[in-house]
Amino acid sequence: MNTHLSPALQTPLEHEIATHLVEALQLEMTSEEIDPQAPLFGEGLGLDSIDALEISLIASRHYGVQLRSDDEHNREIFHSLRSLSAYIAAHRQAA
Structure with missing residues (x-):
């Protein structure tokens, strides 16, 4: 059984973050x-x-997530929209 999403499908959080990326990074x-x-x-x-x-x-402003430049996991966190979204979902502050 293939449980991974097709490349075209974004979760709602991924779509929200992608929208912020498109706007902020032009x-x-x-x-x-x-x-x-x-x-x-x-x-x-x-x-x-x-x-x-x-x-x-973006992560700090919109989700209360602090990403540090010296975090040893940055390569994994910043790998893709999916990995960034997963990190934000796991660490976001309740609004």
Whole structure:
């Protein structure tokens, strides 16, 4: 049984975060076009370290999640929209 979502399907939280990313990073795509499993950096969306800072601000501002530059898990956290969303879901502050 295949329990993994197809690349085209985003969870509601992934869609919400993708919308913030498109707006804040001024990406030339819609939030729906972001494959939740594609890498955010390098060959995926092609984001860079400045974009990582903006993503950290989004996480803090909208979800109360602090992402630290010295976190040893950043590579996994920032790997994809799906991994970033999972981290935020696990660590977000109740509104």
